[in-house]
Amino acid sequence: MSDDPPAPDAKLSRATAQRLSHYLRSLGSSARHGGTVSSVELAHAVGVSAAQVRRDLAALGHLGQRGVGYDAAGLANAIRKTLGIHREWRACLVGVGNLARALLRYRGFQDQGFQIVALFDTDPAKIGRLVEGLVVEPLAALATRVPELRIELGVLTVPSEPAQAIADALTAAGVKGLLNFAPVLLRTPPTVRVVAVDLAIQLEQLAFQVQLAGPSR
Amino acid sequence: MSDDPPAPDAKLSRATAQRLSHYLRSLGSSARHGGTVSSVELAHAVGVSAAQVRRDLAALGHLGQRGVGYDAAGLANAIRKTLGIHREWRACLVGVGNLARALLRYRGFQDQGFQIVALFDTDPAKIGRLVEGLVVEPLAALATRVPELRIELGVLTVPSEPAQAIADALTAAGVKGLLNFAPVLLRTPPTVRVVAVDLAIQLEQLAFQVQLAGPSR
DNA sequence: CGTTGTGAACTCATTCACAGCT
DNA sequence: AGCTGTGAATGAGTTCACAACG
Known part of the structure; x- marks a missing residue:
């Protein structure tokens, strides 16, 4: 159900886009012996099959060279472009707790072109304080x-209760996307995309998998 | 590729298990008028189709009553049992930074039966300190x-570089599962399951979706 | 040679639509 | 009447296997 009639020519599934992020990460870190990578290398680095890698990368156009592999730099650029992270994204952060502080320190954001340019909170004790x-x-x-700071993305590191109201405020203010850490489903107009990260759920999934694997093998 | 010959009778896909977590959450919060929920209500709360909900819940056995719905309490228990969170899980946390502190304060963990019983770090300045x-x-x-504390799960809130070594140490010490926040693929024996949360990737996915949705609609 | 790109087969997941119970 | 459970249809995603190419 929900929304997405997956946008005009969106050839990439959610899952594919996620893997592209992983390929990109892996290209950056093992930043390249001969300037070229094979699907097998990428597959190993990311933990998927080589066929999967080729299928994913073929979707971005013909960047590979048969018999040789993919040019690492070119590939990284192509991925960044299709993911839309070849440019800067300006974001704000709502709810200045420990999680917010962790995110601010996390260099992974800056590195990938995400600039956090404003912090908001309701707590009078925090307002006016300097954080990072x-x-x-x-x-x-x-x-x-x-609008003043041309902020496009909002990161919600707030408790569940006020999350929807804050999402509404951000939407009204004009952000185009929300990264939500509160464990609730946010309702937004289809123009405002939401990606949710639910930490408790991740732990539950881990318990589930351990429970499965444990008894058997 | 990777590992899982999905355990003897594991009828639940990864995706289904995730949705179960969501249903469970939604059962807890809107904790029930008449003690009964319909697939339509759950679907709306979680953001999936009603058919999907019924398919998912049917996999846990026949807990619904035709013409009536699902008993909320019974359903919650059944989900908890299949997810393996009907019991306590003891976990430790490695890398005591802001993210760790955020996780420690996060009531979602305690609530769902996850006990963090130990903290580890390499920083001499932090060792001996009391945190939460x-x-x-x-x-x-x-x-x-x-082994002493019977810890089964490890949460890695450390930088990328030492992550694999720490994962190895945790594995050797006997943990059965890892929740990894470092943006690297951890190699573990198949007996040690890993769930990864990569924050930068989530932001990238958001940018991607906004980029898709923006131009068109 | 080695490695990509891709049709075709296949597996997994979701939706449809309705029979079956309460 | 209302709502679940499920067979059948559809759709999405992944792997196979190999032709095409440097």
Whole structure:
């Protein structure tokens, strides 16, 4: 059910896009002996089959050279372009707790072109404070600051209860996407995309898998 | 590729298991008017189709009553049991940074039966410190403490570089599952399951989706 | 040679639609 | 009447296997 009639020519499934991110990561880290990678190498690095890699990469156009492999730099660029991270994305963070602080310190964001340019919180004790070089602003400032700073993405590191209301405020202020850490399903208009990260659910999945694997083998 | 010959009778796919987690969450929060839920209600709460809900729940046995719906309490129990979270899971946390602190405060863990019973770090400045009621221990203590405290799960909130070595140490110490926040693919024996949460990748996926949705609609 | 790109087969997942129970 | 459970249909995603190419 939900929404997505997967956009005009969106040839990439959700899963494929995720794998592209992984390929990209792996290209960056083992940044290349001869400037070229094979599908087998990438497959091994990311933990999928080589056929899968070739199928995924073929979807981006013909970047491989038969008998040789893929040019690492060219491939990285192509992936970044299709994922839409060849440019900068400006984001704000709502809810300045430990998780927010962890995200601010996390270099993975900066590296991939994500700039966190504003912090918001309701707690009067936090407003005005400097956190990782940014001043914490009141939630009410959202409406004017989001357009002012040309913020496109919002990261919600808030409790469940206020999450929907904050999502609504961000939507009204004009953000186009939300990264939600609160364990609730956010309702947004289809123009505002949501990606959810539910930490408790990940732990539950781990328990599930351990339970399965444990008894048997 | 990878491993899983999906365990003897594992009728649940990864995706189904995830949805079960969501149903469970939704059962808890909107904790019930008449003690009964319909597939339509659950579907709406979680954001999937009603048929999907029925298919998922039918896999757990016949807990629904035709013409009536599912008994909320019974359903929650059944889900907890199949997910393996009807009991307590003891976990340790390696790498005591902001993310670790955020996880420790996160009530979602305690609530679902996950007990974090030990903290480890390499930083001498942190060792011995008290964080959220737990003493930070040196990494070397892992080998003895994990069996001693009957720890089954390890949560890795460490940088990429030491992640694999720490995973190895946890494996050697006897943990059965790892929740990995470092953006690297961990190699473990098939007896040690891994669930990975890569925050940068989630942001990338958001950018991708926004990029798709933006131009068109 | 080695390695990509891809039709075809196949497996897994979701939706449809309705019979069957309460 | 209402709502579940499920066979059958459809769709998505993945692997196979090999032709095409440097």
